[in-house]
Amino acid sequence: MSARKWLYRPELGVVAAVVAAWLFFAITAGDSGFLTLSGTASYLAIAAELGILAAPVALLMIAGEFDLSIGSTLAASGMTMALCTTELGWPLWAGIAAAAALSACVGLVNGLIVTRTRLPSFIVTLGTLFILAGGTIGTTRLITGRTQVGGLEDAGGFGAAQKLFAGQIGPFSITLLWWVGLTALATWVLVRTRPGNWIFAVGGAPDAARRLGIPVDRVKILLFMTTALAACLVATFQTVQFRGTDVLRGTGKELEAILAAVLGGTLLTGGRGSVFGAACGALLFGMVQQGIVFSGVDSDWYKVFLGAVLILAVLLNSSVQMRAAEARR
């Protein structure tokens, strides 16, 4: 690939930012554990969970839509599997299946409302974000009288689930494998399959896509279901790892996932972006969040840093791309 072609890549900014952040923390926090294996594992674990959300969120954004509801979907599906096992005595796998079914329905409803009413998905999913958040708190308190549910280790099948969703490989969390696998899968779908081609077209030129016979609405609905199912998967990781869950789990994840996708070069307006970029965005997020801790600065400040990096990365991305586009003419 020629140098100029690299400038066209949407990931360029975020790759540079990841390298810069790593160097920065290696210098400022290298002697306090940032460079150790367990230090690396700690930010990779954060990146993995966020990255699993960011990959489908990036696909959906490339198709021109937002999903703000995944934070609440995460809470709702975690609570579904917890309540099904502790209150109904179901085996954990049945609880996970119920949560997945619920998430798929949430995605379906989001997708149907957006495609049928043509309301902006930002608004529709903001609505479902609130509905699900409130519904989760209300239902949980109605059933248990509390907002936290624990004791999942007694559920049937917990041991196997623990290996699959919360296991360790040396110092690394098994979620890392899930992240790498799903990122590779999503990348392949996006750049090497027909539906991937359609995702770009649906976001880049919806009218043209429709005229060429691409099932625009079906593509969008399926993507909304994918983001919701990703939220359910992350909920499963967390619920199994902590042997229980909390109604507020997942709060803010929807924005973090969008941040990772945008850091990774995905356009807010659709039509352009990359799953690999979103993965790098998630990596940057984890690195900054943990790096700040290692460098001894109060971790309250990490969001300031992340926000600034977001704006800088997007600025770099757009200016480089504009220059590349001009040079081509």
Next chain:
Amino acid sequence: MSHETNGKAPILEADHVTKRFGRITALEDVSMRVYASEILCVLGDNGAGKSTLIKTLSGVHPPDEGRLLVDGEPVRFSSPRDALARGIATVYQDLAMVPMLSVVRNFFLGAEPTRGVWPLRRLDLREAEAVVRAELKRMGVELRDMSVPVSALSGGQRQALAIARAIHFGARVLVLDEPTSALGVKQAGIVLRYVMEARTRGCGVILITHNPHHAHMVGDRFTILNRGRCEGTFAKAEISRDELVRRMAGGEELEQLQHELRAS
């Protein structure tokens, strides 16, 4: 209205077509026909009914009166897809392209070649690129890099891509909606060459334009549309460019305007 038809039916014919929207008559008693390997130019000013004509020919609106015939057989298109299946392809001004997608991906958008079986079914990009390269070459376009986004192409190249795509997917009649209107002189010239190339390859071309200069350079026959009515069809030998300009502008009205301007 002379044309050697060799006894063959026109590929596409509009026979006394009328189209109304509420109380407004957009097309009234319009008849026209296009044969293989010829360029029929439909000329008209704004509001002459050009876009209604395009939409009627391409299957968006069925005519209220009159009929459409393909290969001499009466047809009723239920949708643009239906028209396309009959070989009537319309290239609109926006070209139905996704600017940020590559040339190859745009060419096959919605009809991508794949290999392998599901779930491993994937795009056959090598095959796709070979086809696009060959099709563009036949139009006289050579692109070094097929993976550049369409937004990096010139207006003329984009038009060529759209025309090549339509021909590749079986167009026998190309309906071109103002293909030169947004282009500079040089790019417009290039596009007109592609239009002639499409004729050479056996397509019947309906070139819809408000530019009589462009039309006269490439057209075989000319139909003038004015306020939804057909003002006659002329073979190239029957009409000069100046006459075409005069007729299109509504003849006497233009002369009257000239008098008024001179008087003031």
